[in-house]
Amino acid sequence: MQAEAIAFERFDTLKDDDCEQRIIEAKAVLGKRAVILAHHYQRADVYKHADLTGDSLKLSRLASGTDADYLVFCGVHFMAEVADILSKPEQIAILPDLAAGCSMADMANLSKVERAWRELAEVLDPDETITPATYINSVADLKAFCGEHGGIVCTSSNAVKILQWSFSRREKVLFFPDQHLGRWSGHKLGIPPDEMPVWDFDEPMGGLTPEQIRKARILLWKGHCSVHQMFQPQHILRFRNQYPDGKVISHPECSFEVCKNSDYVGSTEYIINTIREAEKGTRWLVGTELNLVGRIAEEFKPEGKIVQFMAPTICMCSTMARIDPQHLAWTLENLVAGKVVNQIKVPMAEAELARLALERMLEAS
């Protein structure tokens, strides 16, 4: 008989210290049956309980290689979907708070992308001329759309390679949902700005003329990350005036102007590794999420490295922060009681197509 789930209300008002103790105890009971995955942007009071840490793809791949029954993903919704898609059939992906979404992923949905595909068909044959490429920060049905239409998934580490793969098959790319990652990666391939117009999904024909569509190499979906859009070129300028020897490193979800003014641009793993390998005593301005920057600032302090956050305001991934110690304790205690809460399950047909697009990426990169 299925056990009764413990209601979240019993955890909602628990103090963080109590939660911490209960998480530790539940983890001890579950042992290797559950693995806790924490993304780099996760808040410290949850991150400290992680068995595995990293970016979304790395975590999903590592988790699928474990023998754990439960993959408890302390990230956002699309990450738990990827974990489910790449996991073994018997493994169960769980998101401790279903409200932990990604504002960027939400900027593209299947009906809008299908509409774009139909509208593009009025100008050219999209299945002959356009590779759909989705950033991993997207919902599973968009990955499935890419799988079905000869397309592919990319991450912030491999986007340039994935564009090359895409161009080797078809002359154009529809890149969603992050215009900034698409633009920066296209720029790295030498594509001029007027060949990378923005597809505004709220406008008929994306707000573009047939000439603009024919001329385009990359059609950039009008999406962005609400966290990374907060970083501005003037933040870099101020830092450079103050510390002429300092180095600037940014995530490619930042605007083109921020990336262009940075010394280094790359994924979260790249940012961490670049600062780790830098000389002792160096100073860094970092354009990515606050929890990650705070963590590396502490980690590299003993080496005399000064790591500074780019914006004067707080730029946190507030949706990821919804996964708090209360939700984690609730999830784990339910597992101890034999009840799975908040399972993320991608429908089988969709998961197969999405896996195809993910496998193309793994092969290409």
Ligand code: SF4
């Ligand atoms: S930082 Fe931005 S892109 Fe990353 S999960 Fe949060 S909202 Fe999504």
